[in-house]
Amino acid sequence: MARKTKALAKRPVIKKSGGSRLEDFITTRESVGFVVREVWRSFARCLQPRIAREGVSIGMWFVLRMLWDEDGMTQRELGERVGINGPTMVAALNSMARAGLVKRVNNQTDRRKTNVFLTAHGRRMKRKLWPMAAEVLALGLSGLNRSQVQSLNKMLAQVRMNLERDH
Numbered sequence: 001m002a003r004k005t006k007a008l009a010k011r012p013v014i015k016k017s018g019g020s021r022l023e024d025f026i027t028t029r030e031s032v033g034f035v036v037r038e039v040w041r042s043f044a045r046c047l048q049p050r051i052a053r054e055g056v057s058i059g060m061w062f063v064l065r066m067l068w069d070e071d072g073m074t075q076r077e078l079g080e081r082v083g084i085n086g087p088t089m090v091a092a093l094n095s096m097a098r099a100g101l102v103k104r105v106n107n108q109t110d111r112r113k114t115n116v117f118l119t120a121h122g123r124r125m126k127r128k129l130w131p132m133a134a135e136v137l138a139l140g141l142s143g144l145n146r147s148q149v150q151s152l153n154k155m156l157a158q159v160r161m162n163l164e165r166d167h
Contacts, residue, residue: 032159043140050132054125055099059084059092061129064101067118068126074113075104101125 028034048058056064062082066073073081079089093116096102101122107113141149
């Protein structure tokens with residue numbers, strides 16, 4: 001134990017503007033970024049087999065979520081919101097169109113753009129998939145009370161906002 005404490009005492013301290021201090025991490029697993037990534041991967045691993053029973057991949061899930069919130073976005077807007085680059089978005093939408101989940105429509109005001117709309121089947125999938133996602137979310141948040149979940153969301157939103165200012 002004394003060796004660990006001595007080693008920690010020698011670690012440099014990174015000073016950030018605004019007076020906050022971030023000490024070096026002892027291990028990668030102590031990094032907030034690493035933990036957030038691992039949590040996201042765990043959610044995805046739990047959700048994937050559930051939604052796969054309905055023929056939906058995790059990539060399709062994120063596209064469907066966005067379209068359930070705002071149907072008719074352009075392919076580019078959809079890709080930006082989901083975090084998928086152009087060629088990957090085209091491939092995902094091709095699969096979704098073949099599955100009867102979405103349809104593409106040429107934009108009426110700008111011929112260079114294509115809007116993506118849910119089909120009736122794509123809209124109906126929400127009734128099947130949403131409960132699966134709610135089950136995974138409840139599993140992930142079990143042991144946390146409402147106040148803790150609200151605090152977690154608030155803190156993660158602040159982290160995201162801080163990082164978005166950088167780019």
